[in-house]
Amino acid sequence: MPRPCKRRRICAEPVCARFAPADGQASSWEGLTMTLDEFECIRLMDLEHLTQEQCAVQMRVARTTVQAIYSSAREKLADCLVQGKELRIAGGNYMLCEKHSACFRGHCMKIAGEFQEKGDYGTMKIGVTYENGQIFQHFGHSEQFKLYEVQDGKIISSEVVDTNGSGHGALAGFLKEHQVETLICGGIGGGAQNALASAGIRLYGGVSGDADEAVEALLKGELDYNPNVRCDHHGEHHGGNCGNHGCGGHTCGS
Numbered sequence: 001m002p003r004p005c006k007r008r009r010i011c012a013e014p015v016c017a018r019f020a021p022a023d024g025q026a027s028s029w030e031g032l033t034m035t036l037d038e039f040e041c042i043r044l045m046d047l048e049h050l051t052q053e054q055c056a057v058q059m060r061v062a063r064t065t066v067q068a069i070y071s072s073a074r075e076k077l078a079d080c081l082v083q084g085k086e087l088r089i090a091g092g093n094y095m096l097c098e099k100h101s102a103c104f105r106g107h108c109m110k111i112a113g114e115f116q117e118k119g120d121y122g123t124m125k126i127g128v129t130y131e132n133g134q135i136f137q138h139f140g141h142s143e144q145f146k147l148y149e150v151q152d153g154k155i156i157s158s159e160v161v162d163t164n165g166s167g168h169g170a171l172a173g174f175l176k177e178h179q180v181e182t183l184i185c186g187g188i189g190g191g192a193q194n195a196l197a198s199a200g201i202r203l204y205g206g207v208s209g210d211a212d213e214a215v216e217a218l219l220k221g222e223l224d225y226n227p228n229v230r231c232d233h234h235g236e237h238h239g240g241n242c243g244n245h246g247c248g249g250h251t252c253g254s
Contacts, residue, residue, distance in 0.1 A: 007095040008037035008059045008069070020086040031085050035092025038073035045070060051200035054181065124150050126218065127180035127201075128211045130160060135211050137186030142171065147178060148215050155215065172199045184214050188229060205229035 013036065020031075037059065044055045052070070056063040080087040129136040130146040142163055149157045163174055172195035175183060182202045196203050206226025207214050217223040 007093050008040070008061050008065075009097050010036055010040040010059070010094050011097045013096070014039055014089045017089040018086070019080070019088075021084050030083075031088060032076045032080055033088045033090055034073060034076050035094070036089060037092045037094045038069055038076070039089050040094070041066060041069045042073045042077070049197040049200065050202075054200065124182070125178065125180045126150060126182045126184065126215055127175050127178070128183070128214065129185040130211055133211060135184060135186055135207055135209060135214060137208065139171065139185045139188035139192050139205075142185075145175070145178075145180075146211050147180060150215075150219065153219050155219075158212075172196050172201065175199065175201055182218070184211075184218065184223070184225075186229075190230065 040059060041055060044050045044058055045052070050058065052063050052066050055070075056066045059066065061069075076087065079085060126148045128146045128148070129139055129142040130144045136142050136144070144160055144162055146158060146160050148155050161178065163171065172192065175196070176199040180201060182204065183196060184204045184207050186206065186208055188203070188205045193203060193205075204218065204223055204225040206229035207223065214223060
């Protein structure tokens, strides 16, 4: 007897479940149906920039299953865009996240301790731009990161590592080499944010204060951060004092 297919966890149902050409010229109802687990996979990987491994953890399936779901979803999207077909989102073998009313399409897999089921997710690494116990306020000039290894929602070890002169363009690669999955920092420019997204690193910017306390707050789902943080004060004159320009607060870029 074949093993039953495991239901895939999704954070929420789509806001809109039907898409068609605005001019009404859809090629009859040769439309396609995308399942809700395919929709969730597209959302997590293409919009939220999760890696396949992170997506698999979020949806509670194997990475090979995510690969298959993602490939099917992308093929349907391409077919509808190229052929002018109608797309509907419905059905699939899924379960709605038990915390969907609280996480607001967030990543409840590893971030907030209250959403985590003990033993499910192994370990993860969180990185923080670091200087003298505080969160350093300019990502591109970070000389040190403090790296935290987390298991079951608790910090089990930490270390401070030097960047050895790595600048804006190389820091995302530096963090990836150290297997960092989540970064907490102060000010950060758009280019660096794109580099982190390409490396599959989740960003919590616009944070200031004690580094250890920030990580603890993140694990509790209580971190105060700015999803729209920007720091455009680049150049040698800027030095390491991005915080003096307000880049670490919620006013950066406004």
